[in-house]
Amino acid sequence: xxxxxxxFLFLLIGRYNLFAQDIEKPNIILIFCDDLGYSDIGCxxxxxxxxxxxxxxxxxxxxxxxFYSASPVCSPSRAALLTxxxxxxxxIPTVLFPPKNGVEREMTLTGLNPQEETLPELLKxxxxxxxxxxxxxxxxxxxxxxxxxxxxxxFGLPYSNDMWPLKTKAYPDLPLLNGTDTVxxxxxxxxxxxxxxxxxxxxxxxxxxxxxxxxxxxxxxHIPLYVSNKFKGKSEKGxxxxxxxxxxxxxxxxxxxxxxxxxxxxxxxxxxSDNGPWLAFGEHGGTANPLREGKFxxxxxxxRVPCVISWPDKIPGGSICSExxxxxxxxxxxxxxxxxxxxxxxxxxxxxxxxxxxxxDAKTPHEALYFYRGKELFAMRTPEWxxxxxxxxxxxxxxxxxxxxxxxxxxxxxxxLFDIQNNLPEDRNLADKxxxxxxxxxxxxxxxxxxxxxxxxxxxxxxx
Numbered sequence: 001x002x003x004x005x006x007x008f009l010f011l012l013i014g015r016y017n018l019f020a021q022d023i024e025k026p027n028i029i030l031i032f033c034d035d036l037g038y039s040d041i042g043c044x045x046x047x048x049x050x051x052x053x054x055x056x057x058x059x060x061x062x063x064x065x066x067f068y069s070a071s072p073v074c075s076p077s078r079a080a081l082l083t084x085x086x087x088x089x090x091x092i093p094t095v096l097f098p099p100k101n102g103v104e105r106e107m108t109l110t111g112l113n114p115q116e117e118t119l120p121e122l123l124k125x126x127x128x129x130x131x132x133x134x135x136x137x138x139x140x141x142x143x144x145x146x147x148x149x150x151x152x153x154x155f156g157l158p159y160s161n162d163m164w165p166l167k168t169k170a171y172p173d174l175p176l177l178n179g180t181d182t183v184x185x186x187x188x189x190x191x192x193x194x195x196x197x198x199x200x201x202x203x204x205x206x207x208x209x210x211x212x213x214x215x216x217x218x219x220x221x222h223i224p225l226y227v228s229n230k231f232k233g234k235s236e237k238g239x240x241x242x243x244x245x246x247x248x249x250x251x252x253x254x255x256x257x258x259x260x261x262x263x264x265x266x267x268x269x270x271x272x273s274d275n276g277p278w279l280a281f282g283e284h285g286g287t288a289n290p291l292r293e294g295k296f297x298x299x300x301x302x303x304r305v306p307c308v309i310s311w312p313d314k315i316p317g318g319s320i321c322s323e324x325x326x327x328x329x330x331x332x333x334x335x336x337x338x339x340x341x342x343x344x345x346x347x348x349x350x351x352x353x354x355x356x357x358x359x360x361d362a363k364t365p366h367e368a369l370y371f372y373r374g375k376e377l378f379a380m381r382t383p384e385w386x387x388x389x390x391x392x393x394x395x396x397x398x399x400x401x402x403x404x405x406x407x408x409x410x411x412x413x414x415x416x417l418f419d420i421q422n423n424l425p426e427d428r429n430l431a432d433k434x435x436x437x438x439x440x441x442x443x444x445x446x447x448x449x450x451x452x453x454x455x456x457x458x459x460x461x462x463x464x
Contacts, residue, residue, distance in 0.1 A: 025127065025211040025338050026311065027267040029200075029254065030330070032081065032215065033247060034074065034135060034160070034222035035295055036306065037277030037286035040244055044306045045289065049234075049241035053252035054271055054308065060317045061269075061310030062356065066324045068369055068381065069275050070348075072295055072302035074160060075137050076372075077274040077327065078217070082118045082138070082149070084331030084349035086370070088452045090116055091459030093375045098140055098163055100170040104462075111139015113460040114148055117343040119331045120213055121150030126340040129207045132156065133200045134217040141462045147179060151215070154179055155199040161189055161219040161226075189226035192219050193243075197250040201257045208261045211338070217274075218247055223281050224403060238283050265312045268334070272327065273305040280406040282399030292426040297393050298371040298379040299426050300386065309356060316358045324364040324383055325352050346455060370448050377449050380441060386420040387441040388413055417441070 039045040043058040070080030075096045076087030083090050092112060099108045112118075120130040131153040132146040137160055139145070146154035155178050164174035164186060175182040176195070200214050220226070220243045227242040231249065235241025251271065258264045277286030279294040279301075288294050288301035295302055305327075309315060328349035332342055336351050350365035364383055371379040378391045393411050400406035417431040417438060431438050 024266075026314075027204075027211055027258075027263055028123070028128075028213045028334055028338075029267060029269045030081075030213075030215050031251065031269070031271045032078075032134075032217040033271075033273040034218055034220060035275065035278050035286065036221055036244075036273035037294065038288040038291050038301065038304055038306055040221070040277065040286045041248075041271075041306050043308065046244070048237035049245050051244060051248040053248045053255060056255070057251065057269055057271055057310040058308040058318070060312060061308055061315045062319045062321055062358065064307040064309065064325055064355075065320060065322045067272065067305055067307035068303050068324070068326045068371075069273070069305050070303075070326060070328050070369075070371075072275045072297055072371070072373065074222075074274055078136075078138055079112055080348075081274075081327045081330065082112070082120070082215075083116050084119070084328050084343065084347040085116075085345075086328070086348045086372075086452065088372055088375070089346070089348065089456050091457060092138070093372060096137060096139055096159065098159060098172055100168075102172075109141070109462045110459045111141055111144025112149060113458060114143055115460075116149075116457070117345070118149045119334065120146075120215065122331070122335045122340045122343070123211075123213045123338055124150050124152070126338050127211055128338070129203075129210055129212045130215075131200070131203045131212070132215045132217070133196050133203070134215075135160065135219045135222075136217070139460070142180070143462075144460065145180070153203065155183075156196065156217070157186075157192075157219060160222055161186075161192070162223055167224060189219070189224070190228050192226065193246045193250055194228050197253050200254060204254070204257050204261060204263070208263060218250075220247060221286060223278060223284055225284055240284055240286060268309065268311045268314075268337070270307070270309045270330065272307040275305065276302040279396045280400060280408065281403065282401055282406060284403050285399070290424045292424075293393070293395065296373070298373055298388070298391075299393070300420070300424065303371050311356070315356055319358050321355050321358070323355050323362065324366055324369060324381060325355060326366070326369055329365075345457065368444060368448075370445065377445055380445055380448075381420065382441075384419070384421060385437065385441070386418045386426060387438070387445075388416040388418075389442070389445065390415050 042051040042055045069077045071077040079092035132151045134156040140158040173185045231242045231246040276294040291301035292299040293301040329352045332351045354362035369381045379388045394408040397407045397409035416429045418426045
């Protein structure tokens with residue numbers, strides 16, 4: 001009899017411990033804007049509109065001033081975020097597209113390799129329910145979509161919101177998907193932010209009793225800009241400000257839901273962007289002040305992004321981290337927090353929990369971050385320096401108006417070394433004064449480039 005009682009108690013305690021472990025795992029909400037500039041939210045210096053809900057995340061959490069995307073364009077930055085690996089390492093160096101005029105090209109037939117271990121897959125393995133709500137853009141073939149990469153649910157667009165026939169007639173219809181089913185063919189995008197928000201809220205309610213991961217990659221403020229009537233004309237900066245205010249509203253609605261469901265204290269909320277602003281679109285393109293250039297370029301305006309992370313009682317409220325970190329760091333950090341297993345293949349991200357918690361004397365775990373444009377390595381960042389190989393780049397010669405793109409002017413950058421801590425605009429070249437650093441950084445870039453070439457993993461192709 002005693003043996004039966006002891007066995008019963010042992011099983012009961014075991015089940016309780018497993019349940020307790022699941023309760024202790026934090027929920028995770030990762031909000032990933034599209035083409036949001038460094039200074040496009042209030043706590044990073046926005047002018048002409050307010051973002052009180054995002055600012056509250058910073059007040060109750062941590063603001064990262066030196067946070068980088070792994071790429072200055074869409075698809076590569078998303079591949080890096082979800083795999084913790086450099087885009088080159090996972091074979092996604094450039095933006096992917098749907099076919100034009102029904103003609104498939106290399107960039108329409110490829111996608112993120114299903115053999116890559118993604119953040120949602122690794123979290124799902126330790127009990128998380130997972131959802132992707134928003135823009136995917138890592139391949140639109142059936143084998144490349146979110147449900148094949150660890151997400152239990154998907155509601156959103158297969159690629160960028162400008163890849164539709166209302167902008168370029170050669171593109172196919174743009175579907176809003178729920179899983180693999182088409183909810184509607186988009187002819188108007190004004191309700192997208194609202195629809196994403198409502199879906200995310202319902203997912204939270206349905207999964208309040210188990211740990212969950214929501215990846216919320218907003219379609220905005222990528223052009224074309226659309227906003228619902230509730231925010232139309234609300235800002236002093238036209239539709240761009242309206243769009244950001246609606247994204248801020250979305251953050252607020254999600255935070256209200258967490259509070260109502262008593263989930264606030266055990267939920268990590270991350271707000272950041274995929275790359276810098278599309279400056280050629282003028283007032284529709286956002287800003288990256290005081291950084292140089294924007295989207296497409298490896299100057300900080302193209303790759304340094306705003307980031308705030310909130311986790312009550314774990315992350316010190318109102319704190320600031322000026323250590324160098326990357327979107328690639330989110331995978332190892334979050335998986336370790338969730339007591340999961342890291343990918344078997346090599347990744348480039350590092351665990352930044354020490355930076356998250358504001359531990360005394362915590363420093364970046366990166367010796368350097370490296371920035372490619374396409375398949376070419378152009379720049380690197382160390383804690384003290386930003387270094388560029390000689391490379392071509394473009395500046396906006398004349399910005400567009402009313403949602404139309406402007407004109408670019410081709411430029412050439414010589415080998416350049418910037419004291420990035422004291423020269424954010426990257427306009428005082430110190431290469432001639434520090435030849436030893438130039439030589440060192442060129443060797444570091446060569447070594448990193450060679451390592452990636454030998455260890456890079458392929459993307460997947462439709463034919464495979």
